[in-house]
Amino acid sequence: MISRGERLANYLILTAFAAFALFPIVTILSAALGPNDSPGFAGSGPLDNFAAAWEIGRFGSYLRASLAVSSFVVVVSVVLSILSGYAFGTMRFPGQAALFYLFLLGIMMPSEAIAVPLYFDLRSLGLTDTFWSIALPQVAMSVAFGTFWMRAYFRTSSRAIVEAARIDGASTWRILWQVLVPPARPAIVTLTVLVFMWTWNEFLIPLIMVTSESLRTAPLGLAFFQGQYTAGFTLLAAGSVIVATPVVIFYLFLQRHFIRGLLQGAVRE
């Protein structure tokens, strides 16, 4: 049905486009793995570049901060989203629609709009430059999407099983954790990887809230490193690879979750 020429043209287009998508990534990778271009650098192997970036760019400290913030935001916002999604998805209560639209607002709300007032209010409370000032605003943003996401899932879950459990005398708490959550694992994994990615990659909130170096997250650290370190590109490239790698590894293993999540309603990023 399809001629050979057409097939060849299709593969050419695909290859050209894949090359375009990979080109900046390859630029970074080859610079990070290539010979070091900074003056007076002694190392030789490719891993030496990463070791040097780790040392000079202090990426160890940045990754630690990112890991702490991401773990906290992921755990707290996923649990809170399960609870609120459960209420919206399976129960009926006064003000339900209005409250749900209030949560929907948060999905599209640009963090630029809330970050400025938040900074000045937290500053007057002496809370800027703390772990909480980076983590809690991101929990709020993730909970908006998470509520929407878990509600959509719980709406499709079988009412019959819930009814049966209720007749057996199970409390709403037990129905949630023992009946509804176990089969919800795929939806929860999707939510988890999305929130992890958003939090790990977030730039504006840490940029505004944090001044001390021990709280700098990985993207923020990279931006600072780029501003200060001008002796060549190799270490900057190595640092970029260090910052991007955790999410990329997750993506390679849980690709379906990333694609599904981002296509099915992530209006956040």
Added chain:
Amino acid sequence: MIRTRSSSVRARAGHPPGEPRRVAFLYLLPAFAVYAVFLLYPIGRAVHLSLFDWDGLSLGTWAGLDNYVAIVEDEGLRAAFGHALVLVLFYAVGPLVIGLTLAAILNHAKVRGLGFFRTVVFLPQVVAMVVVAVAWRRVYAPDGTLNGLLGALGLDSLTRGWLGDHTFALPAVGVVGTWFETGLVTVLLLAGMSRIPPELYEAARLDGAGALREFLAVTLPSVRGEIAVALTLTVIAALRTFDLVYVTTRGGPGNSTSVPSYEVYHRAFGLGQVGSAAAIGVTLTVVIFAISFVINRVADREVS
């Protein structure tokens, strides 16, 4: 998102909603508390702050709507919103055109390696924007990859410091957006097209429709919902561009790449014009809500 929402509204009509339960409020409380304190209250404060002249330190003075009037009258701010519109072309329109073409080709031809292709073109979406910006700075640098490529093709006359050029800096930033969004749009449209029943194509072919007619009459109407989602996602991303501009150009050279989000940051923390920054943030929020509302309204109406 809107698609999911309208389908769940439909589900609601068929599904009996849960029993009335007051305990729902207990389940909602923790999420709502964090949400209210760290999102709803700050947006209210943003509206409040936007009505003042405040440098962030001393006492503010009442400004009424002056900060909003300035968005229309101040040349620099008008330019910032204008630049955001240019970025919409690069972030949304470009990827949509490329994505429709690619997806239509891929949907037709049964090519091998589609899974691999999907993994590759979607990859930009998961890389931190700061890393993306560092990579593209390298591409655009005077001694960078792009100029090297042009030199190798014998086009030395075209080489320049792309991000330092008054004319080319904004398109250069825009191309990064095209690069970033095209994979997302393509994968989204591919998913939509794969759901089109083959009978529709057969019917079109029996009617003697050519490839183009078939695309316009069958493919395009069937993926209207996906197009609306793609436009919503990409237009919002274009309007919210911040990390990319912060790392690549800081709004320069001059103000040729300044965008609303960057102005929010710059005015609040660089110039000490917190009221103006808040007004820009509020305006940006309203614009984003309005645009996604309109896109989904248009898509809904054309379906029915």
